[in-house]
Amino acid sequence: MSNLRNKVAVVTGAGSGIGRATARVLAERGAAVVVADINAEAADKAAVELRGDGLRAVAVTADVSDEQQIRQMTDTAVDTFGGLDILHNNAALLTPDVLARDLRITDIDGDLFARVLRVNVLGYTLAAKHAIPHMLARGGGVVVNTSSVAGLQAEIVRPMYGTSKAAILGLTRNIATQYGKQGIRAVGIAPGTILTPALSDNLTPEQQRAMTRHTLTPRMGTPEDIAFLVAFLVSDEAGYITGTTITVDGGFTAHFPTYSEDLTAIGE
Numbered sequence: 072m073s074n075l076r077n078k079v080a081v082v083t084g085a086g087s088g089i090g091r092a093t094a095r096v097l098a099e100r101g102a103a104v105v106v107a108d109i110n111a112e113a114a115d116k117a118a119v120e121l122r123g124d125g126l127r128a129v130a131v132t133a134d135v136s137d138e139q140q141i142r143q144m145t146d147t148a149v150d151t152f153g154g155l156d157i158l159h160n161n162a163a164l165l166t167p168d169v170l171a172r173d174l175r176i177t178d179i180d181g182d183l184f185a186r187v188l189r190v191n192v193l194g195y196t197l198a199a200k201h202a203i204p205h206m207l208a209r210g211g212g213v214v215v216n217t218s219s220v221a222g223l224q225a226e227i228v229r230p231m232y233g234t235s236k237a238a239i240l241g242l243t244r245n246i247a248t249q250y251g252k253q254g255i256r257a258v259g260i261a262p263g264t265i266l267t268p269a270l271s272d273n274l275t276p277e278q279q280r281a282m283t284r285h286t287l288t289p290r291m292g293t294p295e296d297i298a299f300l301v302a303f304l305v306s307d308e309a310g311y312i313t314g315t316t317i318t319v320d321g322g323f324t325a326h327f328p329t330y331s332e333d334l335t336a337i338g339e
């Protein structure tokens with residue numbers, strides 16, 4: 072499939088997990104990809120692997136909490152590949168030291184919350200700020216924002232993460248509303264449990280089992296489940312989809328909260 076030929080994409084957090092899989096699927100479908108990550112080694116490795124397979128990719132070390140580095144990231148797309156059509160905002164602050172301190176509202180450390188928002192919300196916003204003018208110069212483009220089911224529903228913990236992910240729904244609607252008539256679409260994705268390093272680093276095996284029990288499909292999500300949706304959303308086939316957020320969660324948010332207890336009651 073080569074329906075993204077002549078497209079140029081920037082994927083943030085592309086050194087691992089969902090971003091890495093997305094960079095690969097976009098490249099396999101013909102796009103030239105800027106593989107951006109704060110982790111220089113991971114970004115390089117991912118880009119080298121893609122080029123080794125004959126695909127077009129360049130690595131950029133970029134911390135999306137720094138506007139200067141974001142500008143360099145979007146400029147790299149233009150300088151290396153001649154323009155920018157697709158932005159996948161995906162990097163988030165997911166390190167165990169941060170999530171372990173994201174527990175109760177009454178214990179929130181304001182400075183830490185500011186850091187979370189800086190990466191997870193301002194980072195997406197500033198990347199859009201610097202990508203959109205390049206997209207307008209090409210007559211349009213697509214911004215895909217990775218939110219989370221934690222942006223749709225609350226957990227008993229992680230209020231900072233959940234609030235940051237809820238903000239992404241609003242950002243998506245605002246980009247779509249402001250630039251839709253100029254050919255720019257914005258779509259959010261709310262993944263459920265996806266098997267990535269971030270998941271295994273932050274959830275205990277017991278918590279992962281509970282998530283599995285509440286997923287309706289026989290298997291858990293993979294980074295490719297998200298990557299395939301991104302590839303569709305940025306294609307012309309998705310030309311009428313904008314301003315909305317699509318859940319990819321194996322039915323995690325589709326059922327009654329009592330589902331797990333009901334399974335037990337019927338002996339499953």
Ligand SMILES: NC(=O)c1ccc[n+]([C@@H]2O[C@H](COP(=O)([O-])OP(=O)(O)OC[C@H]3O[C@@H](n4cnc5c(N)ncnc54)[C@H](O)[C@@H]3O)[C@@H](O)[C@H]2O)c1
Nearest residue numbers: 084086087088089109134135161162163219262265267269
């Ligand atoms: N894995 C899941 O179950 C799940 C569920 C819902 C939403 N998400 C979202 O999906 C996205 C990707 O998560 P993942 O599971 O693939 O995680 P991951 O840890 O595998 O990958 C995240 C990548 O982002 C990079 N990164 C972190 N901070 C950055 C920064 N400031 N600038 C640039 N890069 C930075 C990391 O170095 C890493 O390579 C995140 O937005 C996350 O919130 C994941």
